[in-house]
Amino acid sequence: MAVIFQLAVQGAQMLLVLLLAPLLIGFVRKVKARLLRRQGPSLIQPYRDLIRLMRKEVVLAENASWLFRVTPYLIFAATWVAAALVPTFAAGLQFSWTADLIVIVALLGSARFFQALAGMDVGTSFGGIGASREVMIASLAEPAMLLIVFSLALVAGATQLSTVAAFMGSPEVGLRVSLGMSAIALVMVAIAENARIPVDNPATHLELTMVHEAMILEYSGRHLAMIELATFLKLVLYVSLISCVFLPWGLAHAGAGPKALALGAVAYLVKLAVLAILLAVFETAVAKMRVFRVPDFLGAALMLALLGTLLLFVSRSL
Amino acid sequence: MPALTDLIEAGRPAEHQAPWRHAVVAPKAWNLAVEQLAAGRWSLLGLWGEPDKVHMALLDEARVIGVISLDCRGGRYPSVGQQHPPALRLERAAADLFGLAPQGLPDTRRWLDHGQWGVSHPLATQPAKPAGEASYRFLTAEGESLHQIPVGPVHAGIIEPGHFRFTASGETVVRLEERLGYVHKGIEGLMAGAPLDRAAMLAGRTSGDSTVAYSLAFARAVEAALGVAVPPRAIWLRALMAELERLANHLGDIGAICNDAAFALMHAHCGVLRERVLRAADAAFGHRLMRDRIVPGGAAGDLNEAGTSAIRSLVAEIRQRFPHLVELYDNTASLQDRTVATGRLNVELARQYAAGGYVGRASGRDFDARRTPGYAPYDELTFDVPVLQEGDVNARVWIRVREVEQSLSLVEQILGRLPAGPIRADVATANEPREGMALVEGFRGDILVWLRIGEGGLIERCHLRDPSWFQWPLLEAAIEGNIVADFPICNKSFNCSYSGHDL
Numbered sequence: 001m002a003v004i005f006q007l008a009v010q011g012a013q014m015l016l017v018l019l020l021a022p023l024l025i026g027f028v029r030k031v032k033a034r035l036l037r038r039q040g041p042s043l044i045q046p047y048r049d050l051i052r053l054m055r056k057e058v059v060l061a062e063n064a065s066w067l068f069r070v071t072p073y074l075i076f077a078a079t080w081v082a083a084a085l086v087p088t089f090a091a092g093l094q095f096s097w098t099a100d101l102i103v104i105v106a107l108l109g110s111a112r113f114f115q116a117l118a119g120m121d122v123g124t125s126f127g128g129i130g131a132s133r134e135v136m137i138a139s140l141a142e143p144a145m146l147l148i149v150f151s152l153a154l155v156a157g158a159t160q161l162s163t164v165a166a167f168m169g170s171p172e173v174g175l176r177v178s179l180g181m182s183a184i185a186l187v188m189v190a191i192a193e194n195a196r197i198p199v200d201n202p203a204t205h206l207e208l209t210m211v212h213e214a215m216i217l218e219y220s221g222r223h224l225a226m227i228e229l230a231t232f233l234k235l236v237l238y239v240s241l242i243s244c245v246f247l248p249w250g251l252a253h254a255g256a257g258p259k260a261l262a263l264g265a266v267a268y269l270v271k272l273a274v275l276a277i278l279l280a281v282f283e284t285a286v287a288k289m290r291v292f293r294v295p296d297f298l299g300a301a302l303m304l305a306l307l308g309t310l311l312l313f314v315s316r317s318l
Numbered sequence: 319m320p321a322l323t324d325l326i327e328a329g330r331p332a333e334h335q336a337p338w339r340h341a342v343v344a345p346k347a348w349n350l351a352v353e354q355l356a357a358g359r360w361s362l363l364g365l366w367g368e369p370d371k372v373h374m375a376l377l378d379e380a381r382v383i384g385v386i387s388l389d390c391r392g393g394r395y396p397s398v399g400q401q402h403p404p405a406l407r408l409e410r411a412a413a414d415l416f417g418l419a420p421q422g423l424p425d426t427r428r429w430l431d432h433g434q435w436g437v438s439h440p441l442a443t444q445p446a447k448p449a450g451e452a453s454y455r456f457l458t459a460e461g462e463s464l465h466q467i468p469v470g471p472v473h474a475g476i477i478e479p480g481h482f483r484f485t486a487s488g489e490t491v492v493r494l495e496e497r498l499g500y501v502h503k504g505i506e507g508l509m510a511g512a513p514l515d516r517a518a519m520l521a522g523r524t525s526g527d528s529t530v531a532y533s534l535a536f537a538r539a540v541e542a543a544l545g546v547a548v549p550p551r552a553i554w555l556r557a558l559m560a561e562l563e564r565l566a567n568h569l570g571d572i573g574a575i576c577n578d579a580a581f582a583l584m585h586a587h588c589g590v591l592r593e594r595v596l597r598a599a600d601a602a603f604g605h606r607l608m609r610d611r612i613v614p615g616g617a618a619g620d621l622n623e624a625g626t627s628a629i630r631s632l633v634a635e636i637r638q639r640f641p642h643l644v645e646l647y648d649n650t651a652s653l654q655d656r657t658v659a660t661g662r663l664n665v666e667l668a669r670q671y672a673a674g675g676y677v678g679r680a681s682g683r684d685f686d687a688r689r690t691p692g693y694a695p696y697d698e699l700t701f702d703v704p705v706l707q708e709g710d711v712n713a714r715v716w717i718r719v720r721e722v723e724q725s726l727s728l729v730e731q732i733l734g735r736l737p738a739g740p741i742r743a744d745v746a747t748a749n750e751p752r753e754g755m756a757l758v759e760g761f762r763g764d765i766l767v768w769l770r771i772g773e774g775g776l777i778e779r780c781h782l783r784d785p786s787w788f789q790w791p792l793l794e795a796a797i798e799g800n801i802v803a804d805f806p807i808c809n810k811s812f813n814c815s816y817s818g819h820d821l
Binding site: 032035036037038125126128129197198201203204205206207208209284285286287288289290291292293 | 465466467468469473474475489576578579580581582583585586587590650652653655656801802803804805806
């Protein structure tokens with residue numbers, strides 16, 4: 001019986017991220033629109049867009065290979081699995097033994113690898129530009145992410161997210177410089193990974209400035225819906241990751257009853273909303289940087305993460 | 319060194335032309351003028367064709383304007399473009415429309431004619447059969463690992479069509495070549511034989527965002543040709559409309575440039591201000607863009623009390639809110655990082671191409687048609703013409719900011735001194751063909767209109783030259799060495815007209 005309940009909670013978590021992802025995007029868009037004195041589209045507009053795309057016919061380039069066709073599903077699957085592994089309202093769920101930070105980085109990395117390949121598959125110049133820019137960003141964002149993982153692992157003694165979250169929620173963690181650095185680095189990586197301003201502009205129509213959008217310009221119909229949903233999921237993933245590692249309050253722990261789970265769910269929604277508002281405010285206040293500034297930005301994230309890791313080698317209490 | 323007046327005096331003067339002198343000159347004098355252009359002493363204001371003639375509007379060192387024409391025997395004339403590159407596209411366009419053959423033109427590809435018209439040389443005496451569809455050969459760039467990026471003519475946003483062919487080395491632009499002409503509407507062909515009222519409407523539709531400036535330029539050219547004395551109130555009302563149009567466009571541009579750097583906040587606030595201008599224009603003149611409000615002989619509608627107060631409260635609102643936006647622009651480091659030193663246009667090129675408007679003035683070219691040659695009522699108004707030397711995107715934004723401030727002051731001055739009286743004079747037709755010309759400062763720069771009215775009061779030939787003719791080629795130069803991803807913001811800072819250029 002307990003196992004069934006545990007499985008049900010795990011299933012709820014997987015469905016939760018999937019169902020919540022478009023809402024989070026809708027919420028960020030709504031807040032941004034209000035900040036710009038616009039009414040903005042309805043909160044559920046991303047759901048409608050996805051449904052509309054699912055119904056539409058797929059237009060494929062004549063020279064599109066099988067890779068181009070399967071990539072949307074690969075990206076979606078990898079991102080969904082990764083997003084479902086991150087503790088949202090509860091840690092220590094049934095599958096939490098797989099919820100390892102390195103696994104998540106690897107899953108996202110493989111999704112990106114296929115996306116970049118698919119971007120170049122049709123042979124349009126924009127796909128190539130987008131893929132090369134994406135890989136340039138990734139080549140700096142991934143090492144930074146791994147260094148963040150290292151410093152977290154050094155502090156918490158594990159790369160397993162439930163353990164990390166439990167440790168971070170306990171009083172013994174204290175105030176650590178290295179964790180502050182990791183937190184800032186993680187936010188920077190999250191901005192770059194999610195193609196948000198100032199690294200990329202998710203709302204642009206200017207083909208020449210696109211990074212993520214340029215790679216998926218040739219996609220349509222259900223393929224595009226899959227990729228869009230994966231993009232939404234990625235934002236949920238990073239927001240959940242930041243909140244579970246650095247804001248672990250209210251997180252229900254292994255074997256918690258329905259009451260703790262409900263509390264965890266409420267806390268999670270509050271964290272999502274707060275972080276989404278912060279993201280919208282930040283995006284409104286800065287301009288997009290030049291493509292060649294992005295390495296500086298991510299270089300700073302890399303250095304912060306590296307410094308955090310080094311500090312931990314110098315002293316366990318920093 | 320000859321002056322433009324000497325050349326014109328030596329030629330055969332055209333009859334009944336105003337306000338500037340116009341003569342048909344000998345090939346020798348034509349070549350002399352081309353030499354002056356090539357040496358950088360004179361500026362080219364326009365070059366246009368007729369079935370048997372080619373005309374060139376010039377501005378000499380003493381800032382005297384004049385037109386010289388050359389008879390083209392067998393459609394041939396010595397090319398201006400081979401010595402003075404700014405004339406290249408104008409000559410290619412004249413060749414497409416009239417079948418004129420500039421001798422020695424280095425670039426003989428078609429420009430406006432994309433082989434879709436069903437005829438070739440539609441404005442020639444004898445339009446020819448369409449030439450076979452030839453593929454357009456873009457200029458090449460050679461080097462290791464260069465690649466081409468074709469962009470357009472259909473873009474992802476709702477903008478006008480134009481094709482841009484980038485040759486890039488990684489992200490760095492090695493060469494940009496534009497291909498325009500996708501929105502050719504045949505305005506010059508439609509003008510031929512049109513009565514004045516219809517021609518005025520056509521002129522107002524050349525480029526939608528400059529409809530006031532085009533109507534004004536056309537009306538002034540007609541009035542010059544026919545010797546119409548425009549009532550003072552109409553003159554001042556027209557200036558009011560022109561300044562409102564400048565305000566609306568500059569406000570829109572400032573926001574749009576920032577939006578291309580993904581700084582939507584400026585875009586939203588500037589968009590609100592632009593909308594206020596349009597609404598005030600609607601309240602004052604009955605049309606948001608003030609289309610067809612300026613007609614030959616005066617203005618189509620008068621300004622009443624409600625309109626005056628709408629404009630007054632508009633000026634007060636912009637004066638109150640705009641400085642905060644300028645401060646926001648100036649204090650946002652991430653935005654400055656995008657605009658400063660991006661898309662630099664050097665002073666020498668701006669001078670060579672006689673670039674008008676903010677493009678020229680951001681690169682040190684101190685020219686404003688409201689000053690030189692100047693027209694009423696600006697001679698009675700006080701305003702500054704801002705000029706900067708940097709020539710980057712930031713400078714083009716600042717010129718716009720300063721011009722917004724100047725336009726606000728001009729609007730106030732005009733409202734304060736608006737004379738009473740009628741707003742429209744009769745336009746009497748003449749018994750003989752008359753020629754007229756006008757140079758009017760639109761928000762993009764100086765718009766040139768040259769026309770000849772025939773005996774029945776019908777337009778025989780009308781040429782409208784958009785400022786973009788001399789700005790588009792400069793965009794190609796300004797983007798060189800920048801990165802591909804910075805093209806949109808450079809392009810927006812130029813904001814050239816596709817429609818006005820393609821005609």
